Amino acid sequence: AQSVAQPEDQVNVAEGNPLTVKCTYSVSGNPYLFWYVQYPNRGLQFLLKYITGDNLVKGSYGFEAEFNKSQTSFHLKKPSALVSDSALYFCAVRDMEGAGNMLTFGGGTRLMVKP
Amino acid sequence: SAVISQKPSRDICQRGTSLTIQCQVDSQVTMMFWYRQQPGQSLTLIATANQGSEATYESGFVIDKFPISRPNLTFSTLTVSNMSPEDSSIYLCSVQGLATNTDTQYFGPGTRLTVL
Numbered sequence: 001a002q003s004v005a006q007p008e009d010q011v012n013v014a015e016g017n018p019l020t021v022k023c024t025y026s027v028s029g030n031p032y033l034f035w036y037v038q039y040p041n042r043g044l045q046f047l048l049k050y051i052t053g054d055n056l057v058k059g060s061y062g063f064e065a066e067f068n069k070s071q072t073s074f075h076l077k078k079p080s081a082l083v084s085d086s087a088l089y090f091c092a093v094r095d096m097e098g099a100g101n102m103l104t105f106g107g108g109t110r111l112m113v114k115p
Numbered sequence: 116s117a118v119i120s121q122k123p124s125r126d127i128c129q130r131g132t133s134l135t136i137q138c139q140v141d142s143q144v145t146m147m148f149w150y151r152q153q154p155g156q157s158l159t160l161i162a163t164a165n166q167g168s169e170a171t172y173e174s175g176f177v178i179d180k181f182p183i184s185r186p187n188l189t190f191s192t193l194t195v196s197n198m199s200p201e202d203s204s205i206y207l208c209s210v211q212g213l214a215t216n217t218d219t220q221y222f223g224p225g226t227r228l229t230v231l
Contacts, residue, residue, distance in 0.1 A: 032218060043207055044158075044222040046116065051218055090157065101146055101211060102173075103220055105158045 002027045002095045004106035012112045013081045021076040021089050021109045029097030033074040035065055038088040038108075047089075050074060061085070081113045117142050117213055119223035121206075127229045128198055135194045136226045138208035143188035145212025148220065149181070152205040161206075164191040198230045 003026045013019045025031055032051055036044040048059025055067040065076045074091060091106040118141040128134050138147065147164040162170040162183055170183035185191040195202050205227050209220040 034219070036222070041227070043119075043121075043224040044209075046219055046221060049219055101163070101220075102160060103148075107157045 002031075002093050002102075002104045004091050004093050004104055006089075006091055006106035006109045008109050009107075010110045010112060012114065015083050015113055015115050016080050019078050019081040019085070019111065019113070021091075021111060023074045023076065023091030023106060024072050025074060025091070025093040026072060027093055027095040029095045031074075032094040032096055033065075033067060034092040034094075034103070035059065035063070035074075035076050036090045036092065038090065040087075044090065047076070081111075083113050083115055086111055086113045116216070116221050117144070117210060119208065119210060119221060121208060121223040121226050123226060124224065125227040125229075127231065129231055130199055132198055133194055133196045134198065134228060135192050136206055136208075136228075138191045138193070138223055140189050140210050142213065144210040145188075145217075146210065147185060147191045148209045148211070149183060149191070149193045150207045150209065150222075152207060152225070154203070158207065161193070164193075195228065198228075200230045203228060203230045 005024045034049045035047040038044050047063050048057050050057050050067045058064045063078050089109050092103045094103050120139045122137045149161040150158045152158050160173050161176045162172040164170050164183050164185040166185045182194045205225045207225045208223045211220045
Protein backbone atom coordinates (compact mmCIF):
# COMPACT_ATOMS: atom_id res chain seq x y z
CA ALA A 1 0.00 0.00 0.00
CA GLN A 2 1.09 3.56 -0.60
CA SER A 3 0.48 6.53 1.67
CA VAL A 4 1.38 10.18 2.13
CA ALA A 5 1.58 12.25 5.30
CA GLN A 6 1.54 16.01 5.52
CA PRO A 7 2.13 16.58 9.22
CA GLU A 8 1.10 20.25 9.29
CA ASP A 9 -2.49 21.30 8.69
CA GLN A 10 -1.35 24.90 8.34
CA VAL A 11 1.91 26.75 7.82
CA ASN A 12 2.19 30.47 8.53
CA VAL A 13 5.02 32.52 7.09
CA ALA A 14 5.72 36.20 6.59
CA GLU A 15 6.05 37.55 3.07
CA GLY A 16 9.66 37.49 1.91
CA ASN A 17 10.65 34.69 4.27
CA PRO A 18 11.49 31.18 3.09
CA LEU A 19 8.75 28.57 3.31
CA THR A 20 8.73 24.80 3.71
CA VAL A 21 5.72 22.49 3.43
CA LYS A 22 6.51 18.99 4.64
CA CYS A 23 5.63 15.67 3.03
CA THR A 24 6.63 12.10 3.84
CA TYR A 25 5.59 9.04 1.89
CA SER A 26 5.46 5.27 2.02
CA VAL A 27 5.57 2.94 -0.99
CA SER A 28 6.75 -0.59 -1.50
CA GLY A 29 8.71 0.24 -4.65
CA ASN A 30 10.23 3.42 -6.02
CA PRO A 31 8.06 6.54 -5.87
CA TYR A 32 6.76 9.05 -8.31
CA LEU A 33 6.15 12.19 -6.20
CA PHE A 34 4.04 15.24 -7.00
CA TRP A 35 3.03 18.57 -5.53
CA TYR A 36 -0.23 20.29 -6.43
CA VAL A 37 -1.71 23.62 -5.32
CA GLN A 38 -5.40 24.44 -4.93
CA TYR A 39 -6.61 28.02 -4.83
CA PRO A 40 -10.09 28.78 -3.44
CA ASN A 41 -12.90 27.50 -5.66
CA ARG A 42 -10.41 26.10 -8.16
CA GLY A 43 -9.16 22.69 -9.21
CA LEU A 44 -5.69 21.38 -8.52
CA GLN A 45 -2.74 22.87 -10.38
CA PHE A 46 0.38 20.81 -10.96
CA LEU A 47 3.52 22.39 -9.43
CA LEU A 48 6.33 19.87 -9.81
CA LYS A 49 7.25 16.21 -9.76
CA TYR A 50 10.09 13.82 -9.00
CA ILE A 51 10.43 10.76 -11.19
CA THR A 52 14.15 10.04 -11.26
CA GLY A 53 17.46 11.88 -11.47
CA ASP A 54 18.45 14.99 -9.55
CA ASN A 55 16.99 15.02 -6.05
CA LEU A 56 16.26 18.76 -6.23
CA VAL A 57 13.33 19.45 -8.51
CA LYS A 58 12.31 22.91 -9.66
CA GLY A 59 8.74 23.74 -10.61
CA SER A 60 6.27 26.50 -11.29
CA TYR A 61 6.11 29.88 -9.51
CA GLY A 62 9.61 29.54 -7.99
CA PHE A 63 8.80 26.41 -5.98
CA GLU A 64 11.21 23.54 -5.57
CA ALA A 65 11.23 20.24 -3.71
CA GLU A 66 13.93 17.91 -2.49
CA PHE A 67 13.59 14.15 -2.70
CA ASN A 68 15.24 12.41 0.25
CA LYS A 69 15.09 8.64 -0.10
CA SER A 70 16.58 7.82 3.30
CA GLN A 71 14.03 10.01 5.08
CA THR A 72 11.24 9.16 2.60
CA SER A 73 10.48 12.86 2.32
CA PHE A 74 9.64 15.31 -0.45
CA HIS A 75 9.37 18.73 1.18
CA LEU A 76 8.19 21.71 -0.85
CA LYS A 77 10.24 24.89 -0.54
CA LYS A 78 10.41 28.44 -1.78
CA PRO A 79 13.17 30.94 -0.92
CA SER A 80 10.90 33.97 -0.63
CA ALA A 81 7.16 33.65 -0.01
CA LEU A 82 4.54 35.85 -1.63
CA VAL A 83 1.09 36.67 -0.29
CA SER A 84 -0.27 35.18 -3.52
CA ASP A 85 1.24 31.81 -2.54
CA SER A 86 -1.47 31.45 0.10
CA ALA A 87 -3.39 28.33 -0.88
CA LEU A 88 -3.89 24.65 -0.09
CA TYR A 89 -0.99 22.39 -1.03
CA PHE A 90 -1.21 18.65 -1.66
CA CYS A 91 1.60 16.12 -1.89
CA ALA A 92 0.88 12.91 -3.82
CA VAL A 93 2.68 9.64 -4.50
CA ARG A 94 2.46 6.83 -7.00
CA ASP A 95 4.35 3.55 -6.71
CA MET A 96 6.35 2.92 -9.89
CA GLU A 97 6.10 -0.83 -9.50
CA GLY A 98 2.55 -1.26 -8.28
CA ALA A 99 -0.96 0.11 -7.94
CA GLY A 100 -1.13 1.01 -11.64
CA ASN A 101 -1.59 4.72 -12.07
CA MET A 102 -3.28 5.27 -8.73
CA LEU A 103 -2.26 8.55 -7.12
CA THR A 104 -2.53 8.79 -3.33
CA PHE A 105 -2.83 12.26 -1.80
CA GLY A 106 -1.82 13.63 1.55
CA GLY A 107 -4.32 15.48 3.69
CA GLY A 108 -3.21 18.88 2.47
CA THR A 109 -1.43 21.83 4.11
CA ARG A 110 -2.87 25.31 4.13
CA LEU A 111 -0.18 27.92 3.54
CA MET A 112 -0.86 31.39 4.88
CA VAL A 113 1.57 34.11 3.83
CA LYS A 114 1.10 37.35 5.75
CA PRO A 115 2.20 40.75 4.47
CA SER B 116 -0.59 20.68 -20.08
CA ALA B 117 -4.12 20.36 -21.46
CA VAL B 118 -7.26 22.42 -21.18
CA ILE B 119 -9.77 20.47 -19.10
CA SER B 120 -13.31 21.71 -18.63
CA GLN B 121 -16.10 20.47 -16.41
CA LYS B 122 -19.82 21.12 -16.57
CA PRO B 123 -21.56 22.23 -14.48
CA SER B 124 -19.14 24.21 -12.35
CA ARG B 125 -21.57 24.04 -9.46
CA ASP B 126 -25.09 22.88 -8.71
CA ILE B 127 -27.58 22.66 -5.89
CA CYS B 128 -29.71 19.54 -6.03
CA GLN B 129 -32.54 17.95 -4.10
CA ARG B 130 -32.20 14.72 -2.20
CA GLY B 131 -33.07 11.66 -4.29
CA THR B 132 -32.23 13.19 -7.66
CA SER B 133 -29.25 12.50 -9.93
CA LEU B 134 -26.67 14.78 -11.51
CA THR B 135 -24.38 14.07 -14.44
CA ILE B 136 -21.03 15.87 -14.56
CA GLN B 137 -19.17 16.19 -17.84
CA CYS B 138 -15.40 16.35 -18.34
CA GLN B 139 -13.91 17.43 -21.65
CA VAL B 140 -10.21 17.65 -22.52
CA ASP B 141 -8.81 19.38 -25.59
CA SER B 142 -6.47 16.56 -26.61
CA GLN B 143 -6.56 12.78 -26.54
CA VAL B 144 -5.41 11.22 -23.28
CA THR B 145 -4.75 7.68 -22.20
CA MET B 146 -6.40 7.81 -18.82
CA MET B 147 -9.20 9.74 -17.14
CA PHE B 148 -10.06 9.63 -13.46
CA TRP B 149 -12.80 10.91 -11.15
CA TYR B 150 -12.09 12.14 -7.62
CA ARG B 151 -14.21 13.37 -4.75
CA GLN B 152 -13.10 16.09 -2.34
CA GLN B 153 -15.39 16.35 0.65
CA PRO B 154 -15.48 19.67 2.53
CA GLY B 155 -12.16 20.37 4.20
CA GLN B 156 -10.76 17.02 3.09
CA SER B 157 -8.21 15.64 0.68
CA LEU B 158 -8.94 13.94 -2.63
CA THR B 159 -10.27 10.40 -2.85
CA LEU B 160 -10.23 8.45 -6.09
CA ILE B 161 -13.68 7.24 -7.11
CA ALA B 162 -12.81 5.38 -10.29
CA THR B 163 -10.75 5.17 -13.43
CA ALA B 164 -12.82 5.82 -16.55
CA ASN B 165 -11.89 3.26 -19.19
CA GLN B 166 -12.52 4.00 -22.85
CA GLY B 167 -14.73 1.34 -24.36
CA SER B 168 -15.20 -0.68 -21.19
CA GLU B 169 -16.59 -0.47 -17.68
CA ALA B 170 -14.93 1.88 -15.21
CA THR B 171 -12.67 0.53 -12.48
CA TYR B 172 -14.00 1.52 -9.06
CA GLU B 173 -12.06 1.98 -5.85
CA SER B 174 -13.09 0.42 -2.58
CA GLY B 175 -16.20 2.06 -1.20
CA PHE B 176 -17.54 3.25 -4.55
CA VAL B 177 -20.01 1.29 -6.71
CA ILE B 178 -21.30 1.59 -10.23
CA ASP B 179 -24.95 1.90 -9.21
CA LYS B 180 -24.19 5.03 -7.22
CA PHE B 181 -21.54 6.54 -9.52
CA PRO B 182 -22.06 5.35 -13.10
CA ILE B 183 -19.30 6.53 -15.41
CA SER B 184 -19.06 6.71 -19.16
CA ARG B 185 -16.09 7.28 -21.43
CA PRO B 186 -17.16 7.10 -25.06
CA ASN B 187 -13.87 8.41 -26.50
CA LEU B 188 -10.38 9.61 -25.58
CA THR B 189 -11.39 13.19 -24.76
CA PHE B 190 -14.67 12.94 -22.85
CA SER B 191 -16.11 11.32 -19.73
CA THR B 192 -19.17 11.68 -17.52
CA LEU B 193 -19.78 10.90 -13.87
CA THR B 194 -23.32 10.57 -12.55
CA VAL B 195 -24.07 10.93 -8.86
CA SER B 196 -27.27 8.93 -8.38
CA ASN B 197 -30.00 9.10 -5.75
CA MET B 198 -28.18 11.90 -3.99
CA SER B 199 -28.12 12.55 -0.27
CA PRO B 200 -26.57 15.46 1.67
CA GLU B 201 -23.51 13.25 2.28
CA ASP B 202 -22.76 13.50 -1.44
CA SER B 203 -22.11 17.24 -1.11
CA SER B 204 -18.53 17.54 -2.33
CA ILE B 205 -16.31 18.85 -5.07
CA TYR B 206 -16.01 16.33 -7.89
CA LEU B 207 -12.86 16.55 -10.00
CA CYS B 208 -11.84 14.83 -13.16
CA SER B 209 -8.20 14.35 -14.03
CA VAL B 210 -6.34 13.15 -17.10
CA GLN B 211 -3.04 11.42 -17.66
CA GLY B 212 -1.11 10.40 -20.72
CA LEU B 213 -0.58 13.63 -22.57
CA ALA B 214 2.00 13.32 -25.32
CA THR B 215 4.06 16.10 -23.72
CA ASN B 216 3.97 14.70 -20.18
CA THR B 217 2.87 11.10 -19.82
CA ASP B 218 3.52 10.69 -16.09
CA THR B 219 1.48 13.56 -14.67
CA GLN B 220 -2.20 13.86 -13.82
CA TYR B 221 -3.80 17.19 -14.64
CA PHE B 222 -7.04 18.25 -13.04
CA GLY B 223 -10.17 19.99 -14.19
CA PRO B 224 -11.62 22.96 -12.28
CA GLY B 225 -14.06 20.79 -10.35
CA THR B 226 -17.82 20.67 -9.87
CA ARG B 227 -19.10 21.87 -6.52
CA LEU B 228 -22.21 19.91 -5.60
CA THR B 229 -24.55 20.79 -2.76
CA VAL B 230 -27.36 18.38 -1.91
CA LEU B 231 -30.26 19.69 0.17
